[in-house]
Amino acid sequence: MTDEKEQGDGQWFKERIGSQLERLDEAFLPRQPELRAMEAFVAESKRELKKRFRRELALFWLLAACVIGGMVWALDRSLTLFVALQALVTLTAAGWLAITLLRAQRRGRKQWKNG
DSSP, X not given: OHHHHHHHHHHHHHHHTHHHHHHHHHHTOOOOOOHHHHHHHHXXXXXXXXXXXXXXXXXXXXXXXXXXHHHHHHHHHOHHHHHHHHHHHHHHHHHHXXXXXXXXXXXXXXXXXXX
C-alpha cells in the first residue's frame, strides 16, 4: 500500500511540477566553454607561467651569484670571517626551522608538510 501511495505521489508531483522544474533546469544549465576560448585560456596561462618561471629563475641565479661572491670575498679577506659567517648562517637557519616547527605543532599539525 505504501509503494502504491509513493508512486501516486510521484506521479502527481511529475504531472504538476515536473514540467516547470525541467524548464527551470534548462534555463540554468551551465554552459560549456567554447573550445577556442578554452585553448586560448590555456595558452595564455602557459605563457604567464613560463614568464614567471623565467623571472624566478633569473632572480635565483642573481641571488646565488651574490651569495657565492660574498662567500668568496669573505674567504679571501679572512678565514675567521668566513667561518663566523658560515656559523651565523647555520645557526640562523636552524633557529628558523625550529621556530617554524614549533609554531606548526602549536597549530595542531603533527607532520612537516611540503608547500
